[in-house]
Amino acid sequence: MADMIQSPIQAADAAASSPKMTARGVSVFYGEKKAVDDVSIDIHREHVTAFIGPSGCGKSTFLRTLNRMNDTIGSARVEGRIELDSEDIYASSMDVVQLRARVGMVFQKPNPFPKSIFENVAYGPRIHGLAAGKAELDVIVERSLRRAGLWDEVKDRLAESGTALSGGQQQRLCIARAIAVDPEVILMDEPASALDPIATARIEELIHELRGNYAIVIVTHNMQQAARVSQRTAFFHLGVLVEYGETSAIFTNPRETRTKDYITGRYG
Amino acid sequence: MTDMAASIDPSPTDWNGEAMRRRIRRRYAAERRFKLLGLAAILVSAGFLAFLLVTMFSNGISGFARSEVRLDVDFPRSSLFLDPAALEGFGADQALAGADFPEALNEAAQAQYGDSGRSLFSEGAWIGLRDAVRDDPSLLGRRATLWLPASTAIDIAAKGEGEAEAERLKARLAEAGRVRTGINWTFLRGSDSTDPSAVGIWGAFKGSLLTMIVTLLIAFPIGVLSAVYLEEYAPRNRWTDMIEVSINNLAAVPSIIFGLLGLAIFLNVMHLPRSAPLVGGLTLALMTMPVIVIAGRNAIKSVPPSIRDAALGIGASRIQVVFHHVLPLALPGILTGTIIGMARALGETAPLLMIGMRAFVAAPPGGFADPASVLPVQIFLWSDEVSRGFVEKTSAAIIVLLVFLLAMNGLAIYLRNKFERRW
Ligand SMILES: Nc1ncnc2c1ncn2[C@@H]1O[C@H](COP(=O)(O)OP(=O)(O)OP(=O)(O)O)[C@@H](O)[C@H]1O
Ligand SMILES: [Mg+2]
Numbered sequence: 001m002a003d004m005i006q007s008p009i010q011a012a013d014a015a016a017s018s019p020k021m022t023a024r025g026v027s028v029f030y031g032e033k034k035a036v037d038d039v040s041i042d043i044h045r046e047h048v049t050a051f052i053g054p055s056g057c058g059k060s061t062f063l064r065t066l067n068r069m070n071d072t073i074g075s076a077r078v079e080g081r082i083e084l085d086s087e088d089i090y091a092s093s094m095d096v097v098q099l100r101a102r103v104g105m106v107f108q109k110p111n112p113f114p115k116s117i118f119e120n121v122a123y124g125p126r127i128h129g130l131a132a133g134k135a136e137l138d139v140i141v142e143r144s145l146r147r148a149g150l151w152d153e154v155k156d157r158l159a160e161s162g163t164a165l166s167g168g169q170q171q172r173l174c175i176a177r178a179i180a181v182d183p184e185v186i187l188m189d190e191p192a193s194a195l196d197p198i199a200t201a202r203i204e205e206l207i208h209e210l211r212g213n214y215a216i217v218i219v220t221h222n223m224q225q226a227a228r229v230s231q232r233t234a235f236f237h238l239g240v241l242v243e244y245g246e247t248s249a250i251f252t253n254p255r256e257t258r259t260k261d262y263i264t265g266r267y268g
Numbered sequence: 269m270t271d272m273a274a275s276i277d278p279s280p281t282d283w284n285g286e287a288m289r290r291r292i293r294r295r296y297a298a299e300r301r302f303k304l305l306g307l308a309a310i311l312v313s314a315g316f317l318a319f320l321l322v323t324m325f326s327n328g329i330s331g332f333a334r335s336e337v338r339l340d341v342d343f344p345r346s347s348l349f350l351d352p353a354a355l356e357g358f359g360a361d362q363a364l365a366g367a368d369f370p371e372a373l374n375e376a377a378q379a380q381y382g383d384s385g386r387s388l389f390s391e392g393a394w395i396g397l398r399d400a401v402r403d404d405p406s407l408l409g410r411r412a413t414l415w416l417p418a419s420t421a422i423d424i425a426a427k428g429e430g431e432a433e434a435e436r437l438k439a440r441l442a443e444a445g446r447v448r449t450g451i452n453w454t455f456l457r458g459s460d461s462t463d464p465s466a467v468g469i470w471g472a473f474k475g476s477l478l479t480m481i482v483t484l485l486i487a488f489p490i491g492v493l494s495a496v497y498l499e500e501y502a503p504r505n506r507w508t509d510m511i512e513v514s515i516n517n518l519a520a521v522p523s524i525i526f527g528l529l530g531l532a533i534f535l536n537v538m539h540l541p542r543s544a545p546l547v548g549g550l551t552l553a554l555m556t557m558p559v560i561v562i563a564g565r566n567a568i569k570s571v572p573p574s575i576r577d578a579a580l581g582i583g584a585s586r587i588q589v590v591f592h593h594v595l596p597l598a599l600p601g602i603l604t605g606t607i608i609g610m611a612r613a614l615g616e617t618a619p620l621l622m623i624g625m626r627a628f629v630a631a632p633p634g635g636f637a638d639p640a641s642v643l644p645v646q647i648f649l650w651s652d653e654v655s656r657g658f659v660e661k662t663s664a665a666i667i668v669l670l671v672f673l674l675a676m677n678g679l680a681i682y683l684r685n686k687f688e689r690r691w
Contacts, residue, residue: 072580074504101583111574113593123592124582174578181582 018086020045020185020215021066021103026080028061028070035061037239038080043185048211050226050247051219053236054262059219060108062236063187066217067103068096084185101128104183108190110170112162112177117154120162120173121145124181140180148176149206168199175206179214186210188218192225204229223263227251235259324666331664334452334465335426336415337388337441341376341397343408348372348401355405364402369394373416388437390417390465417454417465418447420657427660455664459630460641460649464657467650469668471632475545475625475640476614476672478633482549483556483613488606490553491560492595495602498561499568500590519558526555527622535623542624543639551619556609563605567598599687607680611673617644643669 019042028036036058043049043066051059061070068089070076082089089099101124112120121141124130131137141158145151150172154165162173171191178186188207192200207216207229220226226233227247234244235258243250243259254260282288347368354363373394377385393416400414401407417423424430425438426449441447458468494515502508530551534540540547571594579589595602620626626645633640641649643665650662 067581069577069580072576097583097585099583100581105577105581107574107577107581109574111572111578113575113578114597123579123584127584127588127592177578177582 019043020085022083022086023062023066024081024083026062026065026078026082028058028065029077029079030061030073031075035239036065039236039241041234041241041244043215043217044232045215046211046213047232048207048216048218048230050230050233051217051236052221052223052226052233052262053242055221057236058239059236060189063189063217063219064105066185066187067100067105069100069105071096101181102183103185103187104178104181106171106174106178106186106188106191108193110167110174110194112165112170112173114161114163116159117145117162117165117173118158121176121180124177128181130181144176144180145173147179147206147210148172149202150176166199168195168202171195171199171203172206175203179210183214185215185217188216190219190221193221200225223251223265235262237262321670324663324670327660328663328665328667330427331660331662331667332452332455333427333449334454335418335423335447335449337418337422338446338448339373339376339389339397339414339416340380340411341372341407341414342379342411343401344410346372346375348408350401350408352405352408355402355408360402364398367398369398369401373397388419388422388441390419390423391463392461392466393417395466415448420464420655422447423465424656455661459632460628460646461630464653464655464661467658467661469643469646469665471629472641472643472646472665473668473672474632475548475629476642476644476669478545478636478640479548479552479642480610480614480676482546482636483552484606484610486550486553487556487560487609491557491606491609492564492602494557494561495564495568496590496595499565500586500594515558515561519562521555522618523555523616524618524622526551527619529554530619531622541637541639543627543629544637545633545640545642546636547623548620548625548640548642549636551623552613552616555616555619556606556613559609559612560602560606563608564598564602567601567605568594570601571597596687600684603680603684603687607677610676614673614676615644615669617648620645643672 021043022041023043024040026036026039027034039062051063053059061076064070065078065082066089070078078090084099084103088094113123115123118141121144122131122137125137125140131140142151142155145154150169153169154160154173162170165173171194175186175188175191192203195203204225207218210216218226218229230247232245233247233250235242235250235254235256237258243254243256250259251263254263260266350363350367354360373389374386377389379385381388396416397414400412418426421430421434422438422441425434426442426447430438438447454466455468457470458466459471461467498508498512502511530547534547534550535542540550575593575597576589579593584592620642625640625642626649627639627641628649629639629641647662647665647669650658650665
């Protein structure tokens with residue numbers, strides 16, 4: 001079934017550049033339980049890819065395999081092949097620390113470090129040696145905060161704790177922290193689910209702006225959000241990738257009845 | 269189904285009815301009762317603490333003071349036969365050692381206070397005489413007035429608890445301005461002695477300090493590293509489960525067992541010096557380590573996983589996550605555990621008795637390998653003495669131990685507040 005979904009998309013993209021990330025036959029187990037079942041998908045450069053699907057269908061689990069965050073869960077086991085620029089990320093030659101710098105992640109709940117705003121953003125560049133000195137670090141911090149749309153709000157209080165910001169500001173701080181290490185892919189797990197409509201709109205705007213430079217994957221329960229920000233949408237159900245294609249096609253003309261039922265709110 | 273639901277729900281809830289009001293009254297009463305009980309518990313424990321502190325201080329504070337009796341010594345006519353010139357430069361110690369100060373004290377005391385004059389002064393009072401001469405050899409050429417430590421009987425009388433006869437003696441001396449009370453520097457600077465008026469706490473204090481340093485230097489790093497390894501690195505399997513159970517049990521093992529272990533390993537196998545702070549510290553470290561491991565693991569566990577995810581998510585390595593994020597956040601908890609363990613170690617006697625730290629040590633230890641006493645053992649030894657003069661010294665030593673403990677706690681609280689972060 002995966003092949004059936006894949007082939008038309010691959011054909012359409014063959015002319016364009018090769019995909020940034022590819023997953024082939026990926027299954028994830030928590031102990032004996034299969035949470036993701038034989039998923040194959042391509043993530044494209046300069047695209048926003050949305051993962052939608054009912055709660056518990058394995059969106060987060062699959063997202064976390066893309067930067068090997070599942071390695072931190074003792075019971076989790078991943079099968080199949082995932083490539084970043086045609087390089088197997090589960091190969092023993094792949095350095096997981098560098099992988100996570102290249103494939104950054106923004107979590108559902110804002111999780112700034114209990115350190116100053118500056119330190120939050122500077123931490124990544126510092127541990128990866130991306131800045132040669134304090135001046136360069138200052139530049140990186142300012143650029144990241146600007147791109148995350150937070151600079152004007154915090155430029156006078158960079159020394160204050162990151163946890164003292166509002167929820168929406170904290171989430172933008174986390175985005176600034178993720179882009180400060182200049183990743184190639186950004187994974188966002190429901191980044192706006194805890195935010196009010198205004199903060200959500202800011203984050204969506206931000207995703208729009210970031211799209212030019214990164215491949216972005218976003219998990220969302222908000223159909224309108226998926227339709228607004230993404231170019232491609234993947235619908236998951238019970239661990240299976242049911243349908244994947246152009247967002248406009250998925251929302252206007254889904255091929256599967258399950259997809260149609262879900263996006264029209266008949267179940268979820 | 270609908271029929272049943274309808275029949276169960278007969279009328280809207282009566283929020284102002286008699287039954288409802290009674291329930292509210294009962295709830296308030298229960299809350300008041302609970303508050304009173306809690307208050308009573310606090311009062312009882314505060315009462316015990318106050319009782320302990322008041323008795324200790326009222327008994328012990330006089331241990332820091334001592335009475336001195338005035339003695340006029342006519343050095344040229346004494347039996348000292350010392351040449352002031354011999355006390356300059358080399359050979360001074362030898363000259364001093366050769367002179368018969370006890371006899372000189374006897375003579376002067378009898379000359380001034382009659383036949384029983386010597387009994388007004390403590391046994392070791394001649395040391396005061398010697399020190400005076402050593403510090404100022406010119407005394408030898410003239411008549412001088414010295415203040416020397418009073419005997420235990422006079423001392424206790426001066427502090428208002430003496431027997432009738434000593435009281436009368438002391439009253440006569442006081443009338444003539446021949447007795448005074450001052451800070452007992454000997455107690456603060458000296459070490460153990462057989463004469464209660466000559467004992468000091470400094471030796472035991474320094475012994476405790478050195479022992480605690482060894483304990484901290486061994487137990488803290490090993491304890492914290494074990495906690496980090498067990499929480500962050502160790503796989504969950506039968507072996508780590510067994511280690512966990514063993515560590516929990518180790519924390520509950522009676523301390524005397526650790527003393528036997530220390531005796532067997534550090535003295536009999538490794539042949540480290542007996543009675544030394546080094547061995548004492550190592551033995552107490554065995555005891556303190558499990559406490560630090562348990563507290564450390566709990567503190568590390570309570571660091572929110574979201575912080576770990578955040579750091580891992582931007583490509584921090586495991587060790588960076590631990591040292592940059594987890595440990596700083598866990599440090600307050602680790603310090604609390606450490607201070608509990610260290611406080612227990614500071615007050616510990618039994619294991620130290622096993623490794624020979626109950627020896628009579630008359631000089632403060634010069635280093636980690638010198639024979640030393642520690643405060644709780646010193647307290648234990650003095651409380652066993654028959655002489656009356658040791659009673660107040662025992663209490664005074666307890667005060668010193670409590671002050672040591674408070675200082676240690678204060679330091680830990682300061683450090684904890686310094687490192688405390690919110691998230
Ligand atoms: N750490 C874990 N250990 C065991 N099972 C897990 C773990 N995390 C997730 N699961 C299970 O895997 C399945 C997929 O979970 P996942 O979090 O990926 O769902 P999701 O699609 O992200 O849901 P939601 O939209 O509610 O976030 C669920 O059935 C869940 O119970
Ligand atoms: Mg999820």
